Amino acid sequence: MDLRNKKLEEAKEILTSLGMDAARTNDRSAWVLLALCAVTPDSVWGEARAPLLTTNEIMDFIRRCYGKDYKPNSRETIRRQTLHQFEQAGLILRNRDDGERPTxxxxxxxxxxxxxxxxxxxxxxxxxxxxxxxxxxxxxxxxQQSKRNLKKSQIPITLPNDSVIELSPGAHNQLHADIIHKFCPEFIGEGGRVLYIGDTASSRGNEGGKLMVLETEYLEQLGIPPMSHDKLPDIVVYDEKRNWLFLIEAVTSHGPVSELRWSHLQGMLSNCNAGPVYVSAFPDRKVFRKHVADIAWETEVWIADNPSHMIHFNGDRFLGPH
Known part of the structure; x- marks a missing residue:
């Protein structure tokens, strides 16, 4: 048995002894373990260490040291089918250098x-x-300690109906909380009904979380089909008094309501019987300035650290469907 196969079989044996299931003791997971501990075919286990590696860096190590060339579209398989389970089992920690890095x-x-x-x-x-x-x-x-820490750092949100949800920690979800607690009372009022909130631990293809609010039947009544729900902006609030539908993008890392995003949403809402109001929400002016060139005309901008003001991008009226 050559050195590459020898290390591969040893890695499988180690994962098996740690209680990993069949899918986490296969070649893929064994190679991932070898990458995570930086053990090459000709090194010894006593030299194991713990570098901070992205998924791409893990794949590069496997290609360079063990000759397995994973294609770029394999990233999600490695992340979802190996790294996620390693994390759940406590073998690894994600973002040791920055616990608030967006998912x-x-x-x-x-x-x-x-x-x-x-x-x-x-x-x-x-x-x-x-x-x-x-x-x-x-x-x-x-x-157990990780679960306690996560519970302590959860971001609570009190919805207009007085129910409370908790989002995972992070700047993006903190902006979600600011939108519900500051924007909605100021610009929507008591007639607002939250129809959709995504937690960044799950939205946009991320593992480990869930949609925190999804009023499927109510969205359908407004003419928004279920197949479109995963394409909604970060927060959707319906103003029942004015029959306005607020579609709010919380902008921390990904973009605001751009011309392209506006066009896609308009098409998705072609059968909606409520008037759409598009809002790009930012935590502060610094983030706003980074994205200002991408914001679509006929949309609104709200900045959380100055919550009583809004910026309207041109048009014949301020704050309303167009």
Whole structure:
């Protein structure tokens, strides 16, 4: 057996001993583990370390050191079918260098937790079974602590109907909270009904979260079919008194309501019986200035750190359907 295959089989054995299932002990997951600990075919496990690696860097390592050339469209498979489960099991931590990095950032990275590194550096060992037992106990504590920390950092949002939801931490979801707590009372009032809110832990193809609010039947009554719901902006609020539908993009990393985005939404809302109002919401003027050239005419701009004001991009009226 050559050195590449030898390391691959050893990585599978380690993952099996850590309780990983069949899909997380296959070649793909074993190569990912080898990349995460930077163990090459001719190095020893005692040299294992924990670099911070993006998915692309993991794929580059596997290609360079083990000759497996994953195509670019394999990123999602690696992320969803291996890294996500490694994270759930406590083997790795995402964004150790920046816990508030957006989930959809190209700079998301992964690194092994210290108990795993300590274990790998002892492979193989006569007391391997006991070492694994100690490692698993430490990982259980890490998982529990992570859950407690996440719970503490959740962002609570009180909806107009007084129900409360909690979003995962991060600048994007904080802007979501500001939109509900500051924009809606100021510019929509008591007649506002929140029909859609996405948590960045799940929206735009990210794993591990959920749509926090999705009023499917109400959206359908307004003429918005279910097949369009995953293409909605970050927040959708219906003003029942004026029959206006506020479509709000929360802009921290991805873009505002651009001309192209406006055109797509107009097409999607062709059968909607409410008047659409397009809003690009920003946390502050600094972020607004980065995106100002992309904002579509006939749309509104709201900035969270000056919540009682709005900017209207041209047109014959301020704040209303066009």
């Amino acid at each position: 959809n950032s190209q700079y998301n990275n992964y690194s092994l937790n210290q108990p795993v590194i300590d274990l790998l550096r002892r492979y193989p060992s006569d007391d391997w079974a006991e070492l694994v037992k100690v490692c698993l106990g430490q990982l259980t504590k890490l998982i």
